[in-house]
Amino acid sequence: MKHFEANFDGLVGPTHNYAGLSFGNVASYSNAAQASNPKAAAKQGLAKAKALADLGMVQGVLAPQERPDLYSLRRMGFSGSDAEVLTQAAKQAPMLLNACCSASSMWTANAATVSPSADTRNGKVHFTPANLVDKLHRSIEPTTTGNILKATFSDEKHFQHHQHLPEHASFGDEGAANHTRLCSDYGHAGVELFVYGQQAMNPNAPKPKKFPARQTLEASQAVARLHQLDDESCVFMQQNPDVIDQGVFHNDVISVGNQNVLFYHEQAFVDTAAKFDEIRRKMNADVHFVKVATEQVSIQDAVKSYLFNTQIITLPNGEMAIIAPTDCEENPAVHAYLNELVTLGTPIKQVRYYDVKQSMQNGGGPACLRLRVAMNEQEVAAVNQHTLMNDALFTRLNTWVDKHYRDTLTVADLADPQLIIESRTALDELTQVLKLGSVYQFQK
Ligand SMILES: NCCC[C@H](NC(=O)CCC(=O)O)C(=O)O
Numbered sequence: 083m084k085h086f087e088a089n090f091d092g093l094v095g096p097t098h099n100y101a102g103l104s105f106g107n108v109a110s111y112s113n114a115a116q117a118s119n120p121k122a123a124a125k126q127g128l129a130k131a132k133a134l135a136d137l138g139m140v141q142g143v144l145a146p147q148e149r150p151d152l153y154s155l156r157r158m159g160f161s162g163s164d165a166e167v168l169t170q171a172a173k174q175a176p177m178l179l180n181a182c183c184s185a186s187s188m189w190t191a192n193a194a195t196v197s198p199s200a201d202t203r204n205g206k207v208h209f210t211p212a213n214l215v216d217k218l219h220r221s222i223e224p225t226t227t228g229n230i231l232k233a234t235f236s237d238e239k240h241f242q243h244h245q246h247l248p249e250h251a252s253f254g255d256e257g258a259a260n261h262t263r264l265c266s267d268y269g270h271a272g273v274e275l276f277v278y279g280q281q282a283m284n285p286n287a288p289k290p291k292k293f294p295a296r297q298t299l300e301a302s303q304a305v306a307r308l309h310q311l312d313d314e315s316c317v318f319m320q321q322n323p324d325v326i327d328q329g330v331f332h333n334d335v336i337s338v339g340n341q342n343v344l345f346y347h348e349q350a351f352v353d354t355a356a357k358f359d360e361i362r363r364k365m366n367a368d369v370h371f372v373k374v375a376t377e378q379v380s381i382q383d384a385v386k387s388y389l390f391n392t393q394i395i396t397l398p399n400g401e402m403a404i405i406a407p408t409d410c411e412e413n414p415a416v417h418a419y420l421n422e423l424v425t426l427g428t429p430i431k432q433v434r435y436y437d438v439k440q441s442m443q444n445g446g447g448p449a450c451l452r453l454r455v456a457m458n459e460q461e462v463a464a465v466n467q468h469t470l471m472n473d474a475l476f477t478r479l480n481t482w483v484d485k486h487y488r489d490t491l492t493v494a495d496l497a498d499p500q501l502i503i504e505s506r507t508a509l510d511e512l513t514q515v516l517k518l519g520s521v522y523q524f525q526k
Pocket residue numbers: 099100101102103104107110111184186189191192217220259332444445446447450
């Protein structure tokens with residue numbers, strides 16, 4: 083049977099904006115209050131997803147969330163008509179309005195943690211939506227994320243969906259951004275590498291001093307239990323707290339894995355040598371640890387260019403390619419490194435650059451925009467086929483974006499009640515295109 087690693091990219095929602103909501107995420111803070119271009123953002127995402135489909139990859143899309151989130155605003159005490167809720171929030175607590183308008187569900191690497199059937203005891207693909215409790219604007223995503231995942235991977239014979247972890251800082255969970263799977267082949271049992279930022283229940287363990295560590299060890303362990311993974315196929319590794327303090331808010335800003343390759347910065351982890359030994363032992367196969375040294379690429383350049391927020395994909399001919407943001411091409415040190423990397427004799431043989439600047443300005447690169455789901459042929463056939471990228475869907479979604487999205491959006495525009503109507507009209511049409519049923523509250 084054939085096996086694939088599919089990528090499900092988050093469609094950028096109509097309210098994509100720069101509100102500076104993510105403390106610890108350098109791009110989010112430094113671009114705060116700039117005008118965004120939701121139409122361009124959505125089209126950049128679609129172009130990247132289509133390019134991967136054209137390379138022969140299995141590529142899907144995940145629907146965005148309903149924003150402004152009127153339900154959360156009402157829970158926070160704003161009342162009256164929808165328009166009145168927006169006006170009150172804009173006047174009394176603009177940061178709450180901004181949090182309830184973020185299009186942050188576009189970064190589907192944070193949608194969930196996924197374990198392929200080859201790794202799980204009951205032979206199903208397991209999904210746990212991330213609770214994203216560290217950031218208010220992201221903590222309102224998991225319930226709808228779960229609905230969208232269930233509508234996309236609905237066949238209970240193959241797919242098992244769990245509820246997100248308890249909504250408490252002890253269980254801070256950021257999903258696949260802090261999880262990588264190493265394997266010799268997508269269909270073989272692999273090692274699931276969970277990278278956490280801190281231990282919530284051990285006050286003496288190291289943690290960052292300046293910025294939050296969003297993922298806890300306790301959350302990673304709970305996900306491994308839910309997904310029916312054996313101890314012998316899991317490795318829990320700590321992210322270096324010093325790099326979190328330099329803007330590495332997720333592990334996928336400093337390392338990325340694919341099959342038997344782990345591409346990482348030398349400062350990425352705590353206790354690197356011992357943990358790599360554990361990975362080697364549990365893999366029982368060769369692993370290429372591709373290290374980038376500080377003199378080659380500084381942490382600052384890694385955070386700015388998103389060298390490690392690249393996707394490493396295995397092309398149908400078996401070669402690996404790096405899918406990088408154009409920001410990597412524009413950074414001299416990083417560009418030089420990538421030119422050299424493809425000559426080093428590692429499995430990575432090519433680099434392809436894509437412009438995802440609208441997302442990058444909020445701290446989301448190519449890898450943030452996708453959720454990986456390794457599947458066999460039968461599982462791919464059981465996915466909602468209307469979500470899979472092809473020429474027709476690409477054209478349809480571009481037309482949909484042209485029809486409903488604005489060319490410019492500022493934080494001040496978030497109080498415009500017309501945005502509620504535009505957003506709901508767009509999402510209602512999208513659920514028909516993708517045949518998702520009623521996944522949004524406004525449809526119930
Ligand atoms: N995986 C990449 C996630 C980026 C995301 N940025 C944001 O939410 C920025 C939103 C804003 O500032 O408007 C985050 O930090 O979780």
